[in-house]
Amino acid sequence: MTELDRRRLTRRAALLKSLAHPSRLLIIEMLEKAPRCVGELTEAVGADITTVSKHLSVMKRAGLVRDEKRGTFSEYSLVCDCVTHMVDCIEAGMEARPPGSAATAAGARRRKSCGVAR
Amino acid sequence: MTELDRRRLTRRAALLKSLAHPSRLLIIEMLEKAPRCVGELTEAVGADITTVSKHLSVMKRAGLVRDEKRGTFSEYSLVCDCVTHMVDCIEAGMEARPPGSAATAAGARRRKSCGVAR
DNA sequence: AGTATTATTGGCGTGACGGCCAAGCATGTC
DNA sequence: GACATGCTTGGCCGTCACGCCAATAATACT
Numbered sequence: 248m249t250e251l252d253r254r255r256l257t258r259r260a261a262l263l264k265s266l267a268h269p270s271r272l273l274i275i276e277m278l279e280k281a282p283r284c285v286g287e288l289t290e291a292v293g294a295d296i297t298t299v300s301k302h303l304s305v306m307k308r309a310g311l312v313r314d315e316k317r318g319t320f321s322e323y324s325l326v327c328d329c330v331t332h333m334v335d336c337i338e339a340g341m342e343a344r345p346p347g348s349a350a351t352a353a354g355a356r357r358r359k360s361c362g363v364a365r
Numbered sequence: 366m367t368e369l370d371r372r373r374l375t376r377r378a379a380l381l382k383s384l385a386h387p388s389r390l391l392i393i394e395m396l397e398k399a400p401r402c403v404g405e406l407t408e409a410v411g412a413d414i415t416t417v418s419k420h421l422s423v424m425k426r427a428g429l430v431r432d433e434k435r436g437t438f439s440e441y442s443l444v445c446d447c448v449t450h451m452v453d454c455i456e457a458g459m460e461a462r463p464p465g466s467a468a469t470a471a472g473a474r475r476r477k478s479c480g481v482a483r
Numbered sequence: 484a485g486t487a488t489t490a491t492t493g494g495c496g497t498g499a500c501g502g503c504c505a506a507g508c509a510t511g512t513c
Numbered sequence: 514g515a516c517a518t519g520c521t522t523g524g525c526c527g528t529c530a531c532g533c534c535a536a537t538a539a540t541a542c543t
Contacts, residue, residue, distance in 0.1 A: 257387045259456070260384075260389075263381050268501085273374055285521090294502075294503090297504080333457075340450065404488095
């Protein structure tokens with residue numbers, strides 16, 4: 248493995264990590280529909296506003312979202328629709344691999360194609 | 366947010382989490398090409414074999430890979446090509462979002478102001 | 484049986500993450 | 514200026530993930 252590979256994989260992993268949290272996924276889904284301010288997202292997530300603010304901070308650093316100040320509000324939005332696409336792909340992967348079949352040989356056995364358009 | 370949503374997002378997040386590690390991504394990429402035993406993967410990753418074994422265990426529980434015993438060997442392979450597809454999508458997302466461009470005008474188009482009825 | 488090879492599991496230290504509280508900053512309003 | 518609103522930051526703490534070591538399977542070979 249080259250040093251370049253290591254760097255590339257590390258970046259990828261960091262991106263995935265910044266997505267790998269239920270609250271963050273919910274936030275992403277909301278931002279797919281429209282930009283939102285922290286308060287709205289907080290209400291939807293149902294956590295402390297400081298927690299949500301930190302989630303947003305992490306996702307911003309990861310380049311997933313951006314913020315724009317509007318008076319006392321911070322309006323967050325997706326940086327690009329690639330995120331939507333990305334999460335859709337993941338969803339597709341999960342649909343094709345129904346829950347419960349994960350550890351069973353039955354579900355895994357002859358599954359060559361999962362019906363995901365490619 | 367419904368209870369069902371919570372469950373779905375949690376599952377998604379768990380899947381992403383099981384991918385969000387450089388070594389695991391490398392393993393996935395290797396398994397895309399061919400099934401491998403733990404020793405081969407270990408050599409490529411460059412970590413202790415026990416560490417790699419645990420990574421594989423996690424990914425197996427997540428339903429990403431499966432193993433088949435061959436004598437003293439454990440041959441690991443991808444459960445389905447969806448994984449490949451999934452990671453490709455992620456890669457595409459990253460390509461489209463070059464580092465440093467985090468604040469491009471890309472999302473400025475369907476912007477609505479905060480607090481406006483929607 | 485005895486030994487070697489391959490892999491898994493348990494345990495532990497370390498470090499990162501997620502959550503809330505308290506405090507601080509920035510902007511808008513009176 | 515004084516206060517309210519919206520958000521961010523620092524700090525603390527509990528929990529969890531990662532990594533290696535030691536020990537334990539499980540199978541193959543002689």
